[in-house]
Amino acid sequence: MIIKKTVIILIGIIIIAGLTAGYFFFIKSPRDGWTTPLAQIGKKENTPPPATGKVDDTVNALLQEIEDETLASQEENNEANAIIDDSQTISDFGQTYNENAL
Amino acid sequence: MKTHYKKNILLTLGVLAVVSLIIPMFVSAKNSTSLATVTPNINAKNKKANTVNATTTADKIICDRLISFSANVEPKITGLKTKLKEKRDEITNKIETGREERDDKLSTKREQWDANRQEQFAKLLEHAATDSQKQAVAKFKNAVEAAILARRQAIDTAIKTFRDGVKKAISERKTATDNAVKTFNDTVATAKTKAQDDCANGVDPKTVRLNYQQALKAARDKFQSDKKDIEKLHGSIEPLITAKKLATEKAIADFKTAVKKARVDLKATFPKE
Numbered sequence: 001m002i003i004k005k006t007v008i009i010l011i012g013i014i015i016i017a018g019l020t021a022g023y024f025f026f027i028k029s030p031r032d033g034w035t036t037p038l039a040q041i042g043k044k045e046n047t048p049p050p051a052t053g054k055v056d057d058t059v060n061a062l063l064q065e066i067e068d069e070t071l072a073s074q075e076e077n078n079e080a081n082a083i084i085d086d087s088q089t090i091s092d093f094g095q096t097y098n099e100n101a102l
Numbered sequence: 103m104k105t106h107y108k109k110n111i112l113l114t115l116g117v118l119a120v121v122s123l124i125i126p127m128f129v130s131a132k133n134s135t136s137l138a139t140v141t142p143n144i145n146a147k148n149k150k151a152n153t154v155n156a157t158t159t160a161d162k163i164i165c166d167r168l169i170s171f172s173a174n175v176e177p178k179i180t181g182l183k184t185k186l187k188e189k190r191d192e193i194t195n196k197i198e199t200g201r202e203e204r205d206d207k208l209s210t211k212r213e214q215w216d217a218n219r220q221e222q223f224a225k226l227l228e229h230a231a232t233d234s235q236k237q238a239v240a241k242f243k244n245a246v247e248a249a250i251l252a253r254r255q256a257i258d259t260a261i262k263t264f265r266d267g268v269k270k271a272i273s274e275r276k277t278a279t280d281n282a283v284k285t286f287n288d289t290v291a292t293a294k295t296k297a298q299d300d301c302a303n304g305v306d307p308k309t310v311r312l313n314y315q316q317a318l319k320a321a322r323d324k325f326q327s328d329k330k331d332i333e334k335l336h337g338s339i340e341p342l343i344t345a346k347k348l349a350t351e352k353a354i355a356d357f358k359t360a361v362k363k364a365r366v367d368l369k370a371t372f373p374k375e
Binding site: 051063073078079086093094096 | 168171174178179182185190192193196197200204208212214215217218219221222223224225226228246253260264265271272279282283286311314315318322325326332333339340342346347350353357361365368369372
């Protein structure tokens, strides 16, 4: 009974640790200053569907292209983060000395 | 008579012996007195000289330390200027590379969709049995092509406007940063020169040090205040993102409206599916 409980607790801890690590790896951590757009995470590539000759299928195929256009527009936002990549270096100028050490 | 003469000689010798013993004692006492008086004077003079020497040495140490301190600051600022330039180049490369990659990706995607769309139109045409149905497909195709062109142009314009805004923001940030760094650098250099001059001109080193410390603190405070203003410039990006988002949403909404109408028109003449 105690062993069963221990195993369940261990599995629980492993699942929580895995979810936390996944969250930080895929969502929170910037890669070289670039963040992964949320829209891209866990999504398959948007590929054009085969033609069937049906009006509704054709219209759906046309509308499906919108996804790529929206994503392209969203991905531009990465530049907003890149602009301030020099922030730390700028701040460092204020740390070049400690006048109280004189 | 002979005895009296003998006594006189002995008395004279005795007096001489006593005098010879007493005189050196007086002389010695006098000498001792004059030494006791002179020695403190000499000691005082030496002490004063030592104090002057000590003060001069301490002053020199302070001034040397100021010069050494400032000599260490200059290379750090120069190093950071180089690092800042490298960082900027890195940012520029990232942005340019990112733009090229996204442009290529979008262009490739659009080509795929263009090819697929022609297949979709061809299949529709295969299903068109009458001339009016074929005309309806042709009309649908024209309407869709026009809507796609309008949507792509609107999105391209939204992206270009955003990129131009980012470019402007980068330029403004660079100018503001360069100004802040220059002011900081100049203030630090001026403070150093003043400290050196003051030391050379015999200003009390403690005063020189205090003035130098205050000048350096003021330079840093000003820089940190400028840095805050620089970060505020990033606020101009958020409206750009919002404007792009709204323009993209409008382009898509317009496209959907156009496609919806084209669909209704086509469905009116096309066989039931």
